[in-house]
Each structure stands twice: as structure tokens, then as C-alpha cells.
Amino acid sequence: MADESNPINEEDLKELKNRMNIIAQADPAQYHNDFSLRRYLKAFKTVDNAFQAILKTNKWRVEYGVADLENNKEIIEKYGDKARVLRHRDLIGRPIVYIPAKNHSSSDRNIDDLTKFIVYCLEDASKRCFEEVVDNLCIVFDLNNFTLSCMDYQVLKNLIWLLSRHYPERLGICLIINAPAFFSGCWAVIKGWLDDNTTSKVQFVNSEMDLCQYLIPDVLPTDM
Known part of the structure; x- marks a missing residue:
């Protein structure tokens, strides 16, 4: 549910999507949908911080074997x-x-x-x-x-x-x-x-x- 008291800057979202699209071309597993990107932007405040946090999460998911836990x-x-x-x-x-x-x-x-x-x-x-x-x-x-x-x-x-x-x-x-x-x-x-x-x-x-x-x-x- 969107938090209207803390809206996401749409230009920031666009920039983050562009960065994610670039790495998704090399590795489709790196992709996050718009809802995920909005959550990272809200939590980490800036495009740079959100992007770095996503990369760390993606790396952690692979190394931790998240997909295999089920x-x-x-x-x-x-x-x-x-x-x-x-x-x-x-x-x-x-x-x-x-x-x-x-x-x-x-x-x-x-x-x-x-x-x-x-x-x-x-x-x-x-x-x-x-x-x-x-x-x-x-x-x-x-x-x-x-x-x-x-x-x-x-x-x-x-x-x-x-x-x-x-x-x-x-x-x-x-x-x-x-x-x-x-x-x-x-x-x-x-x-x-x-x-x-x-x-x-x-x-x-x-x-x-x-x-x-x-x-x-x-x-x-x-x-x-």
C-alpha cells in the first residue's frame, strides 16, 4: 500500500529502473519490479543507496540459497x-x-x-x-x-x-x-x-x- 505521507519521487524511480534494466540484460535474475524498487527507494532514500542495497540483496539471495529454502x-x-x-x-x-x-x-x-x-x-x-x-x-x-x-x-x-x-x-x-x-x-x-x-x-x-x-x-x- 502506497504511503501517501512519504511519496516516491517518480524521477528517482525512473533512474533506478534504468539502472536495473541495464544489469537485467546481463542477468535477468537481478530484476526487481516497480513495487520492489519503490520499497527500496523509500527505505534507503536515494537512488544510489537503493541501487547498492538491491545489489547487496541480490548477492545475498544467491549466496544464501534463498530460492532453494522452500x-x-x-x-x-x-x-x-x-x-x-x-x-x-x-x-x-x-x-x-x-x-x-x-x-x-x-x-x-x-x-x-x-x-x-x-x-x-x-x-x-x-x-x-x-x-x-x-x-x-x-x-x-x-x-x-x-x-x-x-x-x-x-x-x-x-x-x-x-x-x-x-x-x-x-x-x-x-x-x-x-x-x-x-x-x-x-x-x-x-x-x-x-x-x-x-x-x-x-x-x-x-x-x-x-x-x-x-x-x-x-x-x-x-x-x-
């Missing part, structure tokens, strides 16, 4: 209870990534494999975007039955890095539901890693009635 059944099955991209969408059409934090243990995970699973989920959710309508995601952290043993700052750092560097402006809103009172201490740490734009997208939801402003509560899984 075939990595071992990781998908091993971490399948950590997150799920739902069939349903939020009220404005965003794909929903649901994360039941109670299923995570910071002492029982392989950080590299779990990060690959996170990328797999971000890829899956991004592919489900109806970009002409809305091109960003709704991430729901469900903190029901959350304990401090579930808190994993390194995993969150990895997620924040991925969203900022390789999935810029893909996060539309992050809902934190069922947060216990002690989570405020965790949030004070996490908030320090976020820029103002990202922080503004994080919403603490304290009741089912409030949740109904964003999505239909019945779409959230009860089997995880």
Missing part, C-alpha cells in the same frame, strides 16, 4: 511450530505471519537453521502479497504462556536485520498480543534496536476487541 523439508519440519504464514489475511489484505513465542526456547535451537526458516517464512509471505493492493506484511507475536526462557534476542536481531536490509518496507504492522507485564523490560531492549519508522509499526494489543481492529481473531491458529 525445498529444505528438514528445516521446515523442524521449526514448523515456531511460525506459520496463515491462509487468511488481516483486514486490509496483508499476509499474516503468526509466531507463537511459547514454542521457542533460546537454549534449544540452531541459530543458522532457524534464521533460514525465518527467511523461508518471509519469502512465503511476500509471495502472497497482492502488491497492487498492499505489498507489506502483518507479523503477529503471540506471547500467551510466554516465559523468559522463550526470549531470544539474537533471533530478533536477525529478524530485524533481514527486514531492514533485504526485505525493506515489507513490514506493514507488527502486533504483539497477550504480552505479560514483565515483557515491558524485554521491549525496552528491543525498542533500542529499531528506528522510529519501525517502532511506529509495532502495536501492543491488549484485548480481542482491540485485535478486531486489525484482523479477525478466529483466523489465528489454535493448534500451535
